[in-house]
Amino acid sequence: MKWLIFGAYGYSGALIAREAKARGLTPVLAGRNPDRLRPLADELGLDWRAFALDRPDDLDGGLEGIGLVLHCAGPFSRTSAPMIEACLRNGAHYLDITGEIDVFEHAHAQANRARLADVVLCPGVGFDVIPTDCVARVLADELPDATHLLLGFDAASGLSPGTAKTAAESAGYGGRIRRDGRLVAVPLGHAPRRIDFGRGATTAMTIPWGDVATAYYSTGIPNIAVYVPASRRAIAAAKIADYLRPLLRTGAVRAMLTGLAERYVTGPDLAARERGSTYVWGEARNSLGEVRTARVKTASGYAVTVTGSLAVVQHLLETSVAGGSYTPSLLLGPRFLETLPGTDGPIVVSDQSI
Structure with a gap:
């Protein structure tokens, strides 16, 4: 072919x-x-x-x-x-x-x-969305009656020009989660919480990541959100930026932001890609209060x-x-991520039921 x-x-x-x-x-x-x-x-x-x-x-x-x-x-x-x-x-x-x-x-x-x-x-x-999609499927297999799914990752591999342009294009549209099977708009900086992605607990906030679409089709779980680490200052800045979303949606501002991305963002070099790693986390919960948590460390995003x-x-x-x-x-298959170079062992699931 x-x-x-x-x-x-x-x-x-x-x-x-x-x-x-x-x-x-x-x-x-x-x-x-x-x-x-x-x-x-x-x-x-x-x-x-x-x-x-x-x-x-x-x-x-x-x-x-x-x-x-x-x-x-x-x-x-x-x-x-x-x-x-x-x-x-x-x-x-x-x-x-x-x-x-x-x-x-x-x-x-x-x-x-x-x-x-x-x-x-x-x-x-x-990277969008293999690691988190596999974690979602593993958790759904472990807790088939899950009603809520949280996913997230801790990565520091930097942005490519294309990713930066995409972020600039979408900056004015806020966050999104899935609630009761439907995609729902939420403010930037929505629902902060503490999460241990794999190297200690840190503050985190939701982002409009692709899994709020894909994880629903992979698992059928109706309530889904995706988190990344964010300092308290970053969360506060996101909440302020939420008020500026009408401005960020205008053609002139979007064109300016994408132009800056094209001009100044070059993407991580080979050394950064090779030394980088990503910690992926997920949590599934059912109506009885049973909880399963999954973690895995894998290669850099690129x-x-x-x-x-x-x-x-x-x-x-x-x-x-x-x-x-x-x-x-x-x-x-749900264990596909484990076959990729740089994935450090299997996706590990623990029982954290209330």
Whole structure:
């Protein structure tokens, strides 16, 4: 099966392309800018195709003969829908490395179309959301009648330009959680609490992470929130910023913030990626007060994105999978994270029932 990386010259796309070549894989490199594609393709000795996303005919031509797309061009809120449509039209599996809630929701809404087209749709095959999605599934297996699920991670790997632009784009829209099966908007800095992610208790706050979409489809648990460490000062700043959300949503401010991200954010270097690690945590609770807590330490976020996305690619290249909408843990199982380099042992679950 011939496969393609779209956004191959971006920070994450280039990391994935180089690792794919090192593994003996031969993706077609693709993106909108031929002047940025050609040098990378020449360096790696790979074929390349330049095409944009705003013309269906161009997309269809770009996907001619392609059986799988790994989409790495963000912000995915702008780019994923046309690529998903093209994959459904052309019978190509669709993967991406997003963490954006609305992208997951859109992909899930195409589940019936994907089944009819025999196309796999599986967004979020990077750090967003492989580690937390696997922790969610493990906890759901341990406590099948769970009604509430909290997830979180403690990472310090830095931001890529694409991630920074996505954060700038979404800054004005506040937080989100899942409550009684529905996505609910909440203020920035919502519901702070103390959490031990794996290296001691710290204050934390909720963020609008992709698991409030994906973990619901992976587990069926109706109440979900995602946490990251945040100092009391950071939580206070988030609550102040919540009042500025109308301003942050304006086109001029969003353009300024994304421009600053493009200009000044370069992404972590190799040393930072290799020495970085991530502590992932989850807590499930049922109506009887029974609680299960899970923890695991894994590699840095960008390392997980590279190895995780390529593991999913290789699985689909080697395995026949029925079309439909998937999360990473539904596609490769709840212990998938444990197979990735840098994961330090199994996901450990403890009973902390009241």
